[in-house]
Amino acid sequence: MKPTIPLWTSLALLSSFGFAQMAAAHPDIAEFAETAFAEQPETVDCTLEDGTASTCYKITVNYLPDGLEIGPFCPATLSDKGGIWDWTGEKAKLYRVDDAFLMMLDEQGYRFFDEDGTVHVVDNATERPTVDHACINVSVDEEVEITMLLPVTPVVAENPTPLGVVSKIGVALDGVPIFSDAPSVQQTGHMPALDTCGGHIDPGGWYHWHATSTDIETVFAEQGVIADCAVEQDSAALFGYAFDGFALFGSTEADGTPATDLDACNGHVGLTAEGETYHYHATAEFPNLPACLVGVQAKDNFSTTATAGVGATRAGVGGRNEPPRPGAGTPGQIPAGFDTAAEVLGVSTDTLMEALGDPQAGRPDLAAAAEKLGISEEALKAALPAPPQGN
Template structure:
C-alpha cells in the first residue's frame, strides 16, 4: 500500500471505531451471590432472531435472603399499604390508602365494604369473590427461577416494545424485573406493589415492577408520601436487561442528568462498566425501559412454579403435585391462563390485547381481530366475572 494512503486508512479506521457502539458484557460476579440456588454457568442458547449464541444461566430462589417486602394491601381505609400506578381518570402514582381507594370508589371501583375493610385476596389460596379486590399473594419458598442473559449483547433490527407484564431483566439483588403490572381496568383487581415497587407473582416468587434503588426519585417528582427501605442511589447500576445491556438509575455515574436518550431510555456513555450502551430510569412509574434494543434468548425465563409467569404446570416434572389456584401473570383474573391456552396464545398477549382495547369493557371484536382469532372463540374462552 502506498504510504500516502496509510494516514487516510488509519483515519477511516479510527472514525469507524468511534462510530461502532461499545457493549458491556453481563458480569455475574456483580450479582448478590448468596441468592443463587446454584453457581451461574455459561450455556449454549438460541437468541430470538435464531442466532446460536452463549448465555449466562442463573438460577435464583423465590426471594433473596434478608430482603424485606411489603406492605401491599391495607387492612382498612385507615391503613396505608404499598403503591399503585393508576392509569384511568386522575392518573398517577398513588399510595394505596383510604384517599386513593375512595377516589377509585368514585370512579366505580369499590375495594372496601361498608365498615371500611379492604377486600384482600391471597391468590395462592383463594380467588376473588367480589368485582374488585386487592391482591396480596403469599410466597412459595420452594420456587426456583432460571434466567438467560446473552454473553455478547446483540442489537436487534428494531427495538421490542414492552407491554404489560413483559419480562425485562434481573436486578443485581437477583430479583426478576417486569414491566407494568396489569391495570385494574382489565383485571378488575389490584395486585398492589410495596413501597419499593415489587410484589409476589401468583407463582409465589417476588419481582420488581420498578427500579427500586431509585424509586424515591419518582416519589419526589409525583408527590407520593412513601419510603423504600432499600438504599437509594440514582447513579448506581440496578441490574441487567434480558438483552444483556445494563440498567442504571436516573443519573449518570458523575451525577449528571443523562442526555441523548433513545425511545427505550438508553444511550452510549461512560459508566462504571466503561463506555457502553445502557438504560436509564426516569421519574415516571414504572421507572423502567419502555422497550429493549437488544435480542433476548429464547426461553429466557422459566420457573418451577405451577402458576404465573414462566410456570411449569403440575405433573410435567413430577413436582408440585398440589398446584396453586390458577392465576395469570401479575394478578390476572382466574381463568386467563386457561383461556389463553384454549385460544393458542399466551396469557400476556391476551392481557395486552384486552388492555389496548379498553379493559373489561373492551370491544371483543377488536380484541379478536388484533389477536387473529374468531370473536366467538374469544367470547367462549374468556372467564366470567365474579357472580356471573
C-alpha cells in the same frame, strides 16, 4: 425523563460499535449480590430469538433473596397504609395505597372496602375474589426457583421489542426478576398492590420488581408520594441487566447529573464502568423502567418451578390459582398452535402472545402485532393456526 433523540439514532450508534465495545457491554456476574443466586451461575449454549446461536449466563435464583424486606402490600383496613399503586384512571398518578386513595377510587365507582372500613384483600394463591374489586396480596412459595438466561454478548435487534403489561425486562443485582407495568384495575377489576419498593408476589409465589427499586424515591419526590423503600437508594447505581444483556441504571449519571440524549427505550451510548456502552436509565415517572428493549433476548429465557404464574413449568393440579392476565389467554395455557407459530417465526411464545394480545378475546390486530414483531403481516398470518369455525 423524556427521550431526546430518535431511537434510530441510538440504534445507528449501536450498529457502529466494534466487537470490543459490544463485548464490553456484557452482563458482569461479579456485580450481583452474593445472596442473589440459588446456585452458581454458569455459561451455556443458547439460541437468541432471531435464531442466532450464542452463549448465555444461566442464572437460578430463589423466590426471594435472603434478607430482602418486602411489603406492605394491601392495607387491612382504611386506617392502615399499604404499598403503592399507579392509578391510570381519572386523577392518574402514583399513589400510596391508603384511605385517601381508596376513597378516591370509591368516588369513581371502584369500591375496595366494606362499610366498616375492612379492605377486600384476597390471596390469589388460595382463593378467587368474590367481590368486584379486591386488593390482591399473594402469599409466597418458599420452594420456588427461577431460572433466567442473559446473553453474554448483547446483539442489537433490527427493531426494538416494545414492553407491554407484565413483559419480562430483566433481573436486578439482588436476583429479583424485573417486569414491566402490572395489569391496571380497569383491565382486571382488581389491584395487585405493590410494596413501597415497587414489587409484589407473582401468582406462582415468587417476588418480582415492577420498578427500578434502587431509584424509586426519585419517583416519589416527582409524584408527591410519601413512602420509604427499604432498598438502599442510589440514582446513579447499576440496578441490574435487561434480558437483552444491556445494563439498567438509575435516572442519573455517575456524577449525579440527569441522564440526557436518551432514546425511546430510555437508553443511550454513554460512559460506564465498562467504557462507552449502550445502557438503559430509569425515569422519574412510574413505572421507572425502559419502554422497550433494543437487543435480542434468548429463547425460553425465563422459567420457574412454580405451578402457576409467568414461566411456570410444573403441572398446576393441586397447585396455586392464577388469575387471568391481559394478553395471556387461559391461565397457564398457550392456545393450540401458537407455540408452533412462535417456533416458525423464531420468537418465544411469550413474545408472540404479548404482540397478539389475547387471541381468545377476539380477532387480534395482525398488522399491529406484525409491526411489534418486526415481520410482515403476511408472514404472521401464514404462521398462525387457522381460526376455529364460526369465529
